[in-house]
Amino acid sequence: MSVEELLKAHGRPSREVYFDNENSGYVPREVVEEMIPYFNSVGYGHPSITHRPGWEAYEVVYKTKEALAKVLNTGSVNEFSIVHSGTEANNLAVLGYALASRERKGKIVVSAIEHLSVIHPAEEAERLLGFKVVRVPVDSEGFVDPEVFKELIDRNTSLVSIQMVNHEIGTIQNIYELSKIAKEVNSEVVFHTDAADAFGKLAIDLKKLEHVDMVTLSSHKIHGPRGVGILFTREGVRLESILKGQLSSEKLWPGVENVPLIAGFRKAVELAFENFDSHVAKMSELRNLLIKGISDRVSDVLVNGPIDFSRRAPDNANLSFLYVEGEALTVELSINGVYVSSGSACSSRILEPSHVLLAIGRKHEEAHGSILFKTTRYHNREDIEYTLEVVPRAVSRLRSISAAKKT
Numbered sequence: 513m514s515v516e517e518l519l520k521a522h523g524r525p526s527r528e529v530y531f532d533n534e535n536s537g538y539v540p541r542e543v544v545e546e547m548i549p550y551f552n553s554v555g556y557g558h559p560s561i562t563h564r565p566g567w568e569a570y571e572v573v574y575k576t577k578e579a580l581a582k583v584l585n586t587g588s589v590n591e592f593s594i595v596h597s598g599t600e601a602n603n604l605a606v607l608g609y610a611l612a613s614r615e616r617k618g619k620i621v622v623s624a625i626e627h628l629s630v631i632h633p634a635e636e637a638e639r640l641l642g643f644k645v646v647r648v649p650v651d652s653e654g655f656v657d658p659e660v661f662k663e664l665i666d667r668n669t670s671l672v673s674i675q676m677v678n679h680e681i682g683t684i685q686n687i688y689e690l691s692k693i694a695k696e697v698n699s700e701v702v703f704h705t706d707a708a709d710a711f712g713k714l715a716i717d718l719k720k721l722e723h724v725d726m727v728t729l730s731s732h733k734i735h736g737p738r739g740v741g742i743l744f745t746r747e748g749v750r751l752e753s754i755l756k757g758q759l760s761s762e763k764l765w766p767g768v769e770n771v772p773l774i775a776g777f778r779k780a781v782e783l784a785f786e787n788f789d790s791h792v793a794k795m796s797e798l799r800n801l802l803i804k805g806i807s808d809r810v811s812d813v814l815v816n817g818p819i820d821f822s823r824r825a826p827d828n829a830n831l832s833f834l835y836v837e838g839e840a841l842t843v844e845l846s847i848n849g850v851y852v853s854s855g856s857a858c859s860s861r862i863l864e865p866s867h868v869l870l871a872i873g874r875k876h877e878e879a880h881g882s883i884l885f886k887t888t889r890y891h892n893r894e895d896i897e898y899t900l901e902v903v904p905r906a907v908s909r910l911r912s913i914s915a916a917k918k919t
């Protein structure tokens with residue numbers, strides 16, 4: 513069935529609960545309103561050009577960096593590059609670093625559960641530039657063992673990239689400890705952390721994270737518009753732009769900045785951090801209700817990721833429903849207005865099992881039956897109660913017709 517036919521066949525459900533916030537999410541009205549004037553009233557010029565609409569545009573870029581410097585507790589706005597997605601920021605960190613240090617080469621150390629926008633550029637640096645990629649294994653909850661990590665770092669290591677929070681299973685890595693170990697073994701190592709899924713959910717203090725050199729953020733992970741990414745690069749770290757082109761106020765990213773979206777992102781940052789603790793408490797309370805409610809009502813469910821919730825991102829609920837095909841479950845839930853993703857959030861059209869779930873030791877069938885829910889400050893208890901009505905019904909219907917029934 514084509515997407516058009518699917519949409520026609522299933523009318524809009526009377527109640528909708530959107531949990532697919534890994535892939536993209538809800539943009540609140542305040543953020544949308546913030547963007548609109550920048551299309552045609554103010555700041556519609558090029559931020560590098562010296563006329564009023566250009567200055568207004570530049571002010572948006574600058575103020576966004578100031579807002580980031582404040583919430584991340586770091587001094588200099590010059591350390592932030594605005595790019596067009598988290599994917600681009602990760603590419604810039606890994607490939608941009610590899611290009612700038614191609615004479616030195618060496619090893620690029622990544623965890624086995626990094627986002628593919630880190631893993632693929634690392635593989636490209638190996639293929640095209642002669643670096644060697646080293647993958648750090650993780651345990652059954654996605655944690656990197658500091659001792660194992662230490663053994664993999666040596667004098668020949670150039671770059672390390674370990675994410676702060678895993679986007680699928682919510683594992684919170686101890687980035688302070690890992691970055692400290694890396695620098696103790698080799699002070700020349702550059703340490704990157706993909707914090708796209710940590711931003712807005714964990715407090716990130718870049719003064720305290722003194723051994724971290726580069727950090728990736730993504731706007732749409734905090735209810736900003738899609739299409740804005742950030743790479744923080746500590747002063748002194750040399751990168752080469754991976755795009756070649758013309759004029760920009762961004763040294764590492766040629767082309768005109770997407771000022772309306774950047775204005776929206778700045779607003780999203782303001783909203784996310786205004787009542788940060790209560791937002792996080794709400795996500796986590798609703799997530800806990802969801803996991804407990806489903807586990808109480810549905811048999812044969814595995815929780816993927818850390819069981820100790822203090823080491824798990826506050827919004828993350830990743831569950832494998834055995835004897836059910838995850839793709840079928842996403843459709844069944846969608847018909848009932850509950851929107852989730854399966855396997856790897858980012859690969860549901862590929863039907864490949866998630867590399868993250870396989871890396872923590874899940875079998876193929878367990879990975880295929882996985883469903884990712886992410887709670888937000890915009891959810892409420894009624895949303896969770898509705899989901900707890902819908903999920904058991906959907907699982908039970910699919911199990912009743914499934915070929916992979918429990919024997």
Ligand SMILES: Cc1ncc(COP(=O)(O)O)c(C=O)c1O
Nearest residue numbers: 534597598599627679708709730
């Ligand atoms: C951990 C992580 N890194 C990078 C990205 C890519 O960000 P973007 O979607 O802005 O390209 C995502 C996106 O979901 C993510 O979760």
